Amino acid sequence: MIKFSDVTKSFGSINALNKISFEVKSGEFVFLTGPSGSGKTTILKMILREILPDSGEVLFDGVNIVSLPDKEVPRLRQQMGIVFQDFKVLPERTVSENVEVALAVSNVDSDEWVTRVNHVLKLVGLDKRANLFPSQLSGGELQRVSLARALVVNPKLILADEPTGNLDWKTAEGIMELLEQINKEGKTIIMATHHEGIIKHAKHRIVKLDDGKIIK
Amino acid sequence: MSIHTKTAVDAIKRSPFQAISAIFVLSLTFFVATMVTILVYSSNKALSYFETRPQIISFLRDDASSEAVFSLETKLSKDIRIKDLKYVSKEEALEIYKKATSDNPLLAELVSPSIFPASLEFSVTDIKLAETIISEVKSEAIVEQVGFTANIGGEKSLSDVVARLKSASLYLRLGGIVFVSVLAITSFLVLLVIISMRMTTRKGEVEILSLIGATPSFVRSPIILEALIYSIVGVLIGWTFAIIFWLYASPSIISYFGQIPVIPKDPLTFFLLFFTILVIELVAGLIISLFGSLIAVGRSLKKIR
Numbered sequence: 053m054i055k056f057s058d059v060t061k062s063f064g065s066i067n068a069l070n071k072i073s074f075e076v077k078s079g080e081f082v083f084l085t086g087p088s089g090s091g092k093t094t095i096l097k098m099i100l101r102e103i104l105p106d107s108g109e110v111l112f113d114g115v116n117i118v119s120l121p122d123k124e125v126p127r128l129r130q131q132m133g134i135v136f137q138d139f140k141v142l143p144e145r146t147v148s149e150n151v152e153v154a155l156a157v158s159n160v161d162s163d164e165w166v167t168r169v170n171h172v173l174k175l176v177g178l179d180k181r182a183n184l185f186p187s188q189l190s191g192g193e194l195q196r197v198s199l200a201r202a203l204v205v206n207p208k209l210i211l212a213d214e215p216t217g218n219l220d221w222k223t224a225e226g227i228m229e230l231l232e233q234i235n236k237e238g239k240t241i242i243m244a245t246h247h248e249g250i251i252k253h254a255k256h257r258i259v260k261l262d263d264g265k266i267i268k
Numbered sequence: 269m270s271i272h273t274k275t276a277v278d279a280i281k282r283s284p285f286q287a288i289s290a291i292f293v294l295s296l297t298f299f300v301a302t303m304v305t306i307l308v309y310s311s312n313k314a315l316s317y318f319e320t321r322p323q324i325i326s327f328l329r330d331d332a333s334s335e336a337v338f339s340l341e342t343k344l345s346k347d348i349r350i351k352d353l354k355y356v357s358k359e360e361a362l363e364i365y366k367k368a369t370s371d372n373p374l375l376a377e378l379v380s381p382s383i384f385p386a387s388l389e390f391s392v393t394d395i396k397l398a399e400t401i402i403s404e405v406k407s408e409a410i411v412e413q414v415g416f417t418a419n420i421g422g423e424k425s426l427s428d429v430v431a432r433l434k435s436a437s438l439y440l441r442l443g444g445i446v447f448v449s450v451l452a453i454t455s456f457l458v459l460l461v462i463i464s465m466r467m468t469t470r471k472g473e474v475e476i477l478s479l480i481g482a483t484p485s486f487v488r489s490p491i492i493l494e495a496l497i498y499s500i501v502g503v504l505i506g507w508t509f510a511i512i513f514w515l516y517a518s519p520s521i522i523s524y525f526g527q528i529p530v531i532p533k534d535p536l537t538f539f540l541l542f543f544t545i546l547v548i549e550l551v552a553g554l555i556i557s558l559f560g561s562l563i564a565v566g567r568s569l570k571k572i573r
Contacts, residue, residue, distance in 0.1 A: 126486075144282070
């Protein structure tokens with residue numbers, strides 16, 4: 053599903069990625085791990101085509117997204133669900149509206165919204181908080197909103213950038229259980245984390261990075 | 269309500285003073301635009317009235333035979349430069365005099381039909397032809413004198429009146445265009461500033477939307493919709509105040525100008541005129557808001573991406 057081939061990226065004199073190559077197959081759950089600044093987020097941003105590599109290829113379903121025209125980028129992103137460390141929920145919209153936005157962005161028929169939003173909110177355990185605003189939710193609940201928004205469009209791939217980074221261990225475990233469940237339903241997940249406990253506990257393939265290189 | 273409409277309405281509710289400023293400036297612009305349009309319309313109508321309706325009266329000699337009068341009448345009626353030809357007998361002239369002096373009947377009792385000359389009254393199709401036609405009619409043997417009606421005075425002063433009206437109409441049009449343009453530019457700039465501010469406050473939201481796959485048109489839609497709401501509300505308020513003013517003032521204006529149709533006298537034409545202005549203003553408002561918002565959004569999106 054995702055294939056990096058000899059990808060290099062520099063920010064000034066800093067080598068964020070140095071000729072890295074790896075592949076993620078459909079249905080896999082892969083951890084990107086390593087210390088801060090090792091290139092985890094850079095990889096996720098490249099898959100989202102937020103940044104472009106200096107050299108190399110990034111294939112998504114066989115399509116080189118590096119050479120994708122700008123106008124095709126929204127369509128690419130609509131096939132992915134993204135969960136951020138800082139949640140990135142819309143503060144002036146309710147929980148259900150935050151999830152609906154993803155459906156609107158993906159041009160899903162509005163007749164389906166209520167059913168799909170209710171289903172996904174139930175899945176993440178926020179069905180009773182659908183009408184609350186983000187300011188009324190805890191960190192764990194905000195991450196569940198972010199996850200619900202990522203899931204509602206039924207994406208091929210879920211990218212999670214330190215989704216447990218701002219959460220306590222118990223809440224992080226809850227989020228991981230959800231991600232495991234989603235993965236079992238056939239979704240491909242690439243998760244960047246440096247949370248050793250989670251990595252050991254989950255037992256999935258690990259791509260370990262250091263200084264822009266894959267070391268394991 | 270669509271997600272874009274909801275976003276636009278929520279944005280307006282969140283910053284009511286920005287919305288009020290935009291709507292106020294747009295209302296003022298379109299109020300002045302409506303007033304200027306009606307004034308230009310009125311001046312055009314007055315000008316056209318004086319240009320196409322200069323009634324010429326050729327007073328006939330008392331000794332003119334009816335055959336000679338008939339012959340001149342036939343000749344004038346065949347002239348394509350002349351319209352609305354009418355023979356006024358001495359008796360009819362007395363009746364006109366009586367009507368004109370109805371507030372003082374004694375004046376009418378003191379005169380007899382014999383002192384009023386019979387006349388041939390007509391209009392010319394173009395004011396430029398008036399002087400030629402007058403000199404031609406003057407040369408007729410049975411015509412004693414030629415003059416104008418409607419208190420305009422002699423043929424030279426008629427040209428003066430038309431010339432004055434033309435220059436007044438031109439100044440009104442130019443002044444109106446300049447004034448409305450200045451206000452339109454102000455509205456455009458106010459919209460530009462407000463939409464730019466809106467984009468700045470929505471920067472975080474735009475980034476999130478972009479990351480989850482929103483197209484530029486998805487991001488733009490609520491902002492453009494918001495600008496369109498300002499425009500439509502602004503046009504409707506400005507136009508409504510203007511029509512209320514003209515509805516209130518039109519009886520006095522119609523009675524002051526009498527026969528000169530500076531504003532339509534029948535309600536249907538009056539409302540049709542205002543409806544036409546409304547449609548044109550709505551189109552102008554849409555253009556202003558579309559351009560303003562597209563420029564503001566385009567600039568902001570460039571900074572965000």
